[in-house]
Amino acid sequence: MKFIASSTQLLIGLNSVSKVIASKPALAILDNYLFDLKDNTLSVTASNGETTLRTQISLEKVFEDGQITVPAKLFTESLRQLPDQPLTFATDHNSSLIITWSSGASKIPFHPAEDYPVLPAIGEEFNTLSIGAEALMNGISDTIYATAEEELRPVMNGIFFDIADDSLSMVASDAHKLVRYSLRDIKSSAPSSFILHKKPAAILKSILAKVDEEVVVKFDKRNAFFSFGDTLLVCRLIDGNYPAYKSILPKNNPNKMIINRAEMLGAVRRVAVYSNQASNHVVLKIGNGELMISAEDTGFSTSAYERLSCEYDGTPLEIGFKAPFLADILNNFCFENICMEMADNCRPALIVSADGNNASEDLSALLMPVMV
Numbered sequence: 001m002k003f004i005a006s007s008t009q010l011l012i013g014l015n016s017v018s019k020v021i022a023s024k025p026a027l028a029i030l031d032n033y034l035f036d037l038k039d040n041t042l043s044v045t046a047s048n049g050e051t052t053l054r055t056q057i058s059l060e061k062v063f064e065d066g067q068i069t070v071p072a073k074l075f076t077e078s079l080r081q082l083p084d085q086p087l088t089f090a091t092d093h094n095s096s097l098i099i100t101w102s103s104g105a106s107k108i109p110f111h112p113a114e115d116y117p118v119l120p121a122i123g124e125e126f127n128t129l130s131i132g133a134e135a136l137m138n139g140i141s142d143t144i145y146a147t148a149e150e151e152l153r154p155v156m157n158g159i160f161f162d163i164a165d166d167s168l169s170m171v172a173s174d175a176h177k178l179v180r181y182s183l184r185d186i187k188s189s190a191p192s193s194f195i196l197h198k199k200p201a202a203i204l205k206s207i208l209a210k211v212d213e214e215v216v217v218k219f220d221k222r223n224a225f226f227s228f229g230d231t232l233l234v235c236r237l238i239d240g241n242y243p244a245y246k247s248i249l250p251k252n253n254p255n256k257m258i259i260n261r262a263e264m265l266g267a268v269r270r271v272a273v274y275s276n277q278a279s280n281h282v283v284l285k286i287g288n289g290e291l292m293i294s295a296e297d298t299g300f301s302t303s304a305y306e307r308l309s310c311e312y313d314g315t316p317l318e319i320g321f322k323a324p325f326l327a328d329i330l331n332n333f334c335f336e337n338i339c340m341e342m343a344d345n346c347r348p349a350l351i352v353s354a355d356g357n358n359a360s361e362d363l364s365a366l367l368m369p370v371m372v
Helices: 007-018 072-080 133-146 198-208 261-272 323-332
Strands: 002-006 032-038 041-047 051-058 061-064 066-071 086-091 096-101 104-109 127-132 158-163 167-173 177-184 192-197 214-219 223-228 231-236 255-260 281-287 290-297 302-309 311-313 317-322 337-342 349-353 361-367
Touching (some): 002 007, 007 041, 007 051, 032 072, 051 198, 066 072, 066 104, 072 104, 127 133, 127 158, 133 158, 133 167, 133 198, 133 214, 133 323, 133 361, 158 198, 198 231, 255 261, 261 281, 261 290, 261 323, 261 337, 281 323, 317 323, 323 361
Antiparallel strands (some): 002 061, 002 086, 032 041, 032 066, 041 051, 086 096, 096 104, 127 214, 158 167, 167 177, 177 361, 214 223, 223 231, 255 311, 255 337, 281 290, 281 317, 337 349, 349 361
C-alpha cells in the first residue's frame, strides 16, 4: 500500500469513525483502524464488535492498493501533532507503515486485514427508511434520555422506531416516563419497526450534527445500516418485542395546565432539594390559576414550597411526581410553554407543547405519578 493524503483530510475521516472504538475492546484487533485502499478511495473502518463505522476518503495520488490495520490511538495522535500538509504512507516488508512528511518520518506497525471482523451484510429480507439528518438527530436527542438500564428487559435500553406508511414514531421509556417523537412525511418501504440501542444511537447523534442530507436506513432482523454521504454506520439491533406503548397513552385528560417551562423547571429543582433523598417526591397542587410545588423530609424536618402562575382548566388537583423524572422532561423539552394534561392523581400525566402544533413533527411525554 502506498498513497499520498492531506493530514487534515485524513484526520477528519478518522475523527468521524473513532467514536465507536471501545476503551477495552473484546478483541485486540478492534483497537485498530481497518484501511482498505482501492480505486483511489481509502475506506477507514472502526468497530467495537457491536457497532461499526466506515467512512470513505477520495485520494488523488495512489501508487499501490492494499488492506492493513493500524493502531487507532497511535495513528490518530500522530496526525494531530502534524500541521496541514501532504503525507506519504507506504508499507514495507517488515509489517511497518512509514509516514513521511516535509521534515521527517515515522514508523508504526500494521497487522493483516484478514484478522479484522467482516462487516455484516444486510439480509435478504429488509426494510428501508429515508429521513432527514436533522430530523433523525432531533428524534434521538428528544428520546434517548428516557431509555432505561435494565438487564432483565433489554428492549427498554433502546429507542423504538415505529414506522408506518408515511410517518415515524421514536419512543423511549424507563417505565417511569415515556417520550415519543413523531415525524410525518417519511419515506418507508413498508410498515415495520426496530429497537436501536442507546449506545449506537448516541454515536449516530454526534455524527449527524454535521450532516445536512437524507439518511437512508436499511434494517433486517439483526442489524441496521445508516448511510449518509461517505459514512456508513452498522449496528446490532436489540432483539425482542417493545411494550405496546400506544395502549397507555391517555386520550382525554380533562385537567389541563399551561405554564412556562423554564419557570417550572427552576421551581422543581429548587424545591426538590428539600425532598426526602430516598423518594425525591415533589407535590403539585393546582387550582385557581396557581401551581404550588412543595416537598418535605420529615426525618430531617425540612420542607419548601414555591408558587407559580399558570393557566388551568379543570378541577383542583394534587398530584405527586419523582422530581428527577419531571425535571428530566422539562429540561429536555425545548418549548417556551408546556401543557400538562391530567385525569387524576393516580393516572399518568401527558406533557406536550403549548406553543402551537408543528405540521411535520410532534413531541410528547408521559410521566407516572407517585402516591403522596
